[in-house]
Amino acid sequence: MNEVMQIRAASWAAMIKQRNDSGLTIREWCAANGIQESVYYYRLNRLRKMALDVEETPVPASQNISVSERFAQLPVSSAPDSTAAIRIRRGDTVVEVSSDAPERLLSFLKEVMFRAV
Template sequence: MKKEELRSLWKERIQAYRESGLTARQWCAENGVSTHRLYYWLRRQNSAASAPASPSEWMRFDVTDGPEDKASLTIKVGVCEIEIKEPLNEKLLLDVIRVLESRC
């Protein structure tokens, strides 16, 4: 069985288990599955769902005018916020972007 087929099968099984209202032991006995295997796939599915976002996803940023009418750039990543005011140091901005790409 291919990896995608196996993942799809276990996704269906986990959904059936959750909808059944049975304990893991009862559901496994009725469906001929070991509880060890069910718990393995539950952990695997939960870890995949809570995995961090892919670094290739786009991030939102706003360009606003500062109080002295100088342009500024604000980059927000999670709870972090980076504000860059004019004059723009392009090398510094590229360095910041490289660090963000490696961390996000």
Template sequence: MDKITSDVRHQRWLDIIHACNASGLTRKVWCEQNGIKIKTFYYWQHQLRREVHDAQMAALPAEPEVTFAEVALPAPPKPVSYSAIDFWPATVIRIRILTIRVSNHAFREVLSLIRSVMKNAT
């Protein structure tokens, strides 16, 4: 089928689909009143929708290529070792039989964990 015939056929079916949608009738009733097989109607509706979709997809810009960049992480803090003799807690928390001794050098994560444990303990 040549391009002109194809364009005419597509335009004809586009007009039919628009007329059906504007009629206010169901597709089945409209097709029966206009002598069109419902399967043929749905076939052309599907074809035209696919063409519109394909054209829209072709018009979209290509997805950019994914690249990765190496990120240098800062060196972890040097661990501080304390012997039991050197350790002087800044805070001592006692709840019933639970005792928590916290140093001034405690990390935020540790303090956050202690807080969540205390919430569940009380």
């Protein structure tokens, strides 16, 4: 995935999270934020497809490295009212993931972060 798509995906994921956190229906949230429902569903669908593509893409043998070499422990500071289970920061970008996020989304985010290095 190229850098432009990574930026779009992060923006779209933030939009989906904002809607989920709002407690509004998709129709209500879209109306309140001036976004067409068709655009919302298009972005949601694209994110899902990207997550599936990442999950199904085999890692070349030359890139097979141990888990301990791929992950680093990061300090996490959370606000007392935060519902995020995971917060990933890279530069000015912050990605927050709730505890009930699907495994495919987590896999997608992991691949995006590692390919962006």
